Amino acid sequence: MTLFVRAHKRQWAWMLLALFVAIAAGLPKAGAAKRDLQVYFxxxxxxxxxxxxxxxxxxxxxxxxxxxxxxxxxxxIVAAAKSAGVTRIDYVLLTHYHDDHSGGIPQLVDKIPVGTFIDHGANIDTKPGGPTEKIYAAYQQVLATGKYKHMVAHPGDVLPITGMKVTVISSDGNVIGHPLPGGGETNQYCSVPETKPMDHSENSHSLGVLINFGKLKILDLGDLTWDKEMLFMCPVNRLGSVDILVVSHHGLNPSSSHALVNGIHPRVAIMNNAAAKGGAPQVIDTVLQSPGLETLWQLHFSEKGGAEHNTAAQYIANPQGADLGNYFVLTASPKGSFTVFNSGDKQTKTYAAK
Ligand SMILES: [Zn+2]
Incomplete structure (x- = not known):
């Protein structure tokens, strides 16, 4: 009897230990719960x-x-993946073939396994010997190894990734032709008279996506230009409201019309600018003044304007000066609440579900 009880106790101890190990192994890093979405900017x-x-x-x-x-x-990128506890990239989506977006492809595949590349189709910046033509050729070489799957995405497609819904809004100069759930209302901001610089490069062919995660919507249009924004925002807003906007084109002026930024009235906007690239005062002002905006986060202080044309200092990852490589991590719950962590000052801001 005593022997039996002892064995029984030992068994329980092992089971508890195994359970503890299983729970610990399953916990994502950086305080995210297993049901959460993490996004590294x-x-x-x-x-x-x-x-x-x-x-x-x-x-x-x-x-x-x-x-x-x-x-x-x-x-x-590899450091971010490591921090998130992942060892491969299942899908690499290329918005377009400019060097600041697709330039890192050969270096990336040397450093981390990749499953599938998704793009908008053929490059349109075909000037022989030009930087985009070179980047595109390097990408074609990577695909020609046969190691990777390849998909061309079209407006309205839903990408095969699991755990969130990714709908293609724009690709190869075309845009989604019907309103998505939550969209379909007349956009009052189309009446704001506006003319922005035209851009007929790869930017206008950007592969842009709307991501649904639980109650949250996140919009990332790459460097899509304002003439294309007008096609799905005017006169009817086909997207509806969006919680988190990845500000298009690094905050450069040929993107971010009032019809888009005000029309989707984001709670949070995140701008991937540099000190001397993007972060145009006009765009920063448009975003900061958009109705319902709670925070604009900038990867860098923009030297194009003074402090009055930048967000508040605590929402900037890299202050004026040498690049520090600081980033943001957005952690979202499917119930609609989310946080943004700034690796610069190590502070986290919490947004309650609406
Ligand atoms: Zn760009």
Whole structure:
């Protein structure tokens, strides 16, 4: 009898230990619960690289940053993946082929396993010997190895990633032709008279996506330009409201019309600018003055305007001066609450569900 009880106790101790180990192993890092979505806004100094880690453990990287700098941007992506507890990128979405978005592809695939590349189709900046043509050729070489799956996305497509819903809004110069759930109302901000510089480069062909995660909506249009924004925001807003806006085009003036920014009235906007790239005073003002905005976060202080054309200092990852590589992490609950962590000052701001 005594022997039996002892054995029984030992068994319980082992079971408890096994349970503890299983729970500890399953906990994502940086305080996120297993059901949460994590988004790393990596600093690539005025390019884009945004890493999504879904509750099912899948990963989507939107853009790869710049080439050169001895693989700096690929190193920063790998560091973000490590911090999130993931060892591969399931999907790399290329918004377009400019060097600040697709330049880091060869360096990235050397440093971390990648599953599938998603893009808008053929490059349109085809000037022979030009920087975009070179970047595109390097990407075609990577695809030609046969190691990766490849998808071309079209407006209205839903990407195959699990744990969040990713709907394509724009691709290859075309935009979504019907309102999405929550959209379909007349957009009052279309009456604001506005003319912005025209841009007929790869920017206008950006592959843009709307992400639904629980009650939250996140919009990332790459460098999509204002003439394309007008097509799905005027006269009818086909997107409805959006909680988190990744400010298009690093905050450069050919993007971010009032019809888009005011029309979707984001609670939070995150700008992937550099000290001397993007962060145009007009765009920062548009975002800061948009109705319902709670916070604009900037990866860098913008030297194009004074403090009055920048967000408050605590919402800037990299203050004036040398680049520090500081980033933001957004952690979202499917119930609609979320936090933004600034690796610069190590502070976290919490947003209650609405
Ligand atoms: Zn860009």
């Amino acid at each position: 990596i600093d690539v100094e005025g390019g884009q690289s945004t890493l999504f880690v879904t509750p099912t453990g899948q990963t989507l990287l939107i853009d790869t940053g710049w080439p050169d700098n001895e693989g700096r941007d690929a190193d920063r």
